[in-house]
Amino acid sequence: MCIDAGARVRPDLATDPDDIAHMVSLRARARALAESAKLVGDDAVAGVAADIAAHVHWSWGFFRVPE
DSSP: OOOOOSOOOOGGGOSSGGGSHHHHHHHHHHHHHHHHHHHTTOHHHHHHHHHHHHHHHHHTTGGGSOO
């Protein structure tokens, strides 16, 4: 996974879905990794991936838009 270090658009203010596509993708990939790691019993990976997904969701402003 790679986080784009460029300027971020607030998700609720994005006028073009492409403006936040990398953010949406990263959050989805981290959530999926957390779920799959839970299924195989890898609690460490599941915890880190869940933390990354939560960081993207809360600090990047996705809490402002519906899922």
